[in-house]
Amino acid sequence: xxxxxxxxxxxxxxxxxxxxxxxxxxxxxxxxxxxxxxxxxxxxxxxxxxxxxxxxxxxxxxxxxxxxxxxxxxxxxxxxxxxxxxxxxxxxxxxxxxxxxxxxxxxxxxxxxxxxxxxxxxxxxxxxxxxxxxxxxxxxxxxxxxxxxxxxxxxxxxxxxxxxxxxxxxxxxxxxxxxxxxxxxxxxxxxxxxxxxxxxxxxxxxxxxxxxxxxxxxxxxxxxxxxxxxxxxxxxxxxxxxxxxxxx
Numbered sequence: 001x002x003x004x005x006x007x008x009x010x011x012x013x014x015x016x017x018x019x020x021x022x023x024x025x026x027x028x029x030x031x032x033x034x035x036x037x038x039x040x041x042x043x044x045x046x047x048x049x050x051x052x053x054x055x056x057x058x059x060x061x062x063x064x065x066x067x068x069x070x071x072x073x074x075x076x077x078x079x080x081x082x083x084x085x086x087x088x089x090x091x092x093x094x095x096x097x098x099x100x101x102x103x104x105x106x107x108x109x110x111x112x113x114x115x116x117x118x119x120x121x122x123x124x125x126x127x128x129x130x131x132x133x134x135x136x137x138x139x140x141x142x143x144x145x146x147x148x149x150x151x152x153x154x155x156x157x158x159x160x161x162x163x164x165x166x167x168x169x170x171x172x173x174x175x176x177x178x179x180x181x182x183x184x185x186x187x188x189x190x191x192x193x194x195x196x197x198x199x200x201x202x203x204x205x206x207x208x209x210x211x212x213x214x215x216x217x218x219x220x221x222x223x224x225x226x227x228x229x230x231x232x233x234x235x236x237x238x239x240x241x242x243x244x245x246x247x248x
Contacts (some may be wrong), residue, residue: 001225003031004028004064004066004067004167004201005028005029005030005064005066005166005201006029006033006065006167007027007028007029007052007062007065007083007168007199008027008028008061008063008064009025009026009027009028009048009051009052009059009062009063009064010047010061010062010063010064010226011024011026011061011062011232012024012025012026012027012034012048012049012051012058012060013025013058013059013060013061014044014047014056014058014059014226015059018200019046019218020223021044022044022047022048022051022058022223023223023224024060024061024079024224025044025048025061025223025224025225026225026226027048027218029168029199029200029201030199031167031197031199031201032189032194032195032196032197032198033163033200033215033216034191034194034199034200034201034202034212034213034214034215034217034231035199035200035201035202035215035216035217035220036140036200036202036204036206036210036213036216036217036231037049037143037201037202037203037212037217037218037220038203038205038207038210038219038239038243039219039221039226039243040221040243042222042245043220043221043222043223043246044220044223045203045220046172046187046203046222047048048128048220049085049170049172049201049203051063051072052078052083052170053072053073053083053085053170053232054072054074054076054077054078054080055074055075056072056090057073058207059165065081066167070073073176073232075103076119081167082165082166082167082168083166083167083168083170084138084161084166084168084170084175085161085170085171086158086161086169086171086172087091087156087172088172088173088174088176090153090154090156090157091157092153092156092157092160093145094144094145095144095145095146095147096147097128097140097141097142097143097144097145097201098131098138098141098142098143098145098148098156098159099120099124099141099142100161101156101160102123102127102130102137102156102159102163103123103163104160104235107119107123108122108123108126108203110122110128118150118156120208124141124142127141127163128141128165130159130162131159133153133196134158134159134162134189134192134193135189135192136150136152136155136159136189137204138155138156138220141215141245142189147204149182149183150179150182150221151178151179151182151183151185151186154175154182154186154188155172155185155186157225158186158189158193160169162193162198162228167198167199167200168198168199168200168201169193169198169199170198170200170201170203171190171201171202171203171204172203173203173204173205174186174190174202174204175187175204175205175206175209176204176205176206176212183206183209187209187212187213190213191213191231192200194215202214207236207240208236209240209241210231211231211232211236211247213231213236214232215229215230215231215232216229216230216231217229217230217231217234217239219239219242219243221242221243221245226242227242229242235248
């Protein structure tokens with residue numbers, strides 16, 4: 001018997017007043033699978049992912065996580081299941097170092113007399129181990145994030161999202177502002193997450209990046225599924241045709 005999908009969304013519909021942002025959308029991600037999610041601006045990509053991360057509630061449809069129906073009333077509910085999102089602006093504390101960013105809001109402490117103090121050695125050790133497992137190379141764990149390159153900051157954001165047993169990571173335009181070499185490193189990091197069994201949803205307008213790393217590509221057009229294509233064998237012109245014209 002095959003394992004259930006990590007996430008399965010069925011018949012998702014979302015309206016904002018008279019505007020139908022999503023209409024009966026089906027979407028799924030398997031364990032250890034990279035799914036590219038593409039479409040023009042306003043196609044419904046962000047709305048679909050905000051429903052998956054608990055920011056919005058769907059007007060119709062259901063969400064299943066590893067075969068079990070779930071209901072999200074807030075982003076905290078989805079995070080508890082292991083769903084993390086890396087936003088385009090990264091959301092890093094630029095004045096803090098990598099260790100502080102990885103453990104921001106989840107700091108490790110140790111008892112000292114009547115108080116609990118930050119356990120800096122333990123956090124630095126665990127941060128180094130996690131980055132090594134992802135094969136992320138940084139000049140120093142104690143360098144302020146604002147002094148890292150764009151690709152390095154993206155790697156820190158991804159490392160933070162996966163530092164606490166994430167099962168599904170959603171990445172919003174992770175290579176948008178990166179040069180070719182740095183974008184390639186981010187794509188390789190996505191492949192390593194897949195190899196470790198982490199599911200990834202990649203939202204991007206850089207279609208070649210999506211085709212290079214995705215197992216499947218789903219195209220949204222005006223809130224509907226225009227098509228789902230195999231990532232590695234899909235042709236760029238087929239994806240563009242679905243983005244522009246929708247399903248035949």
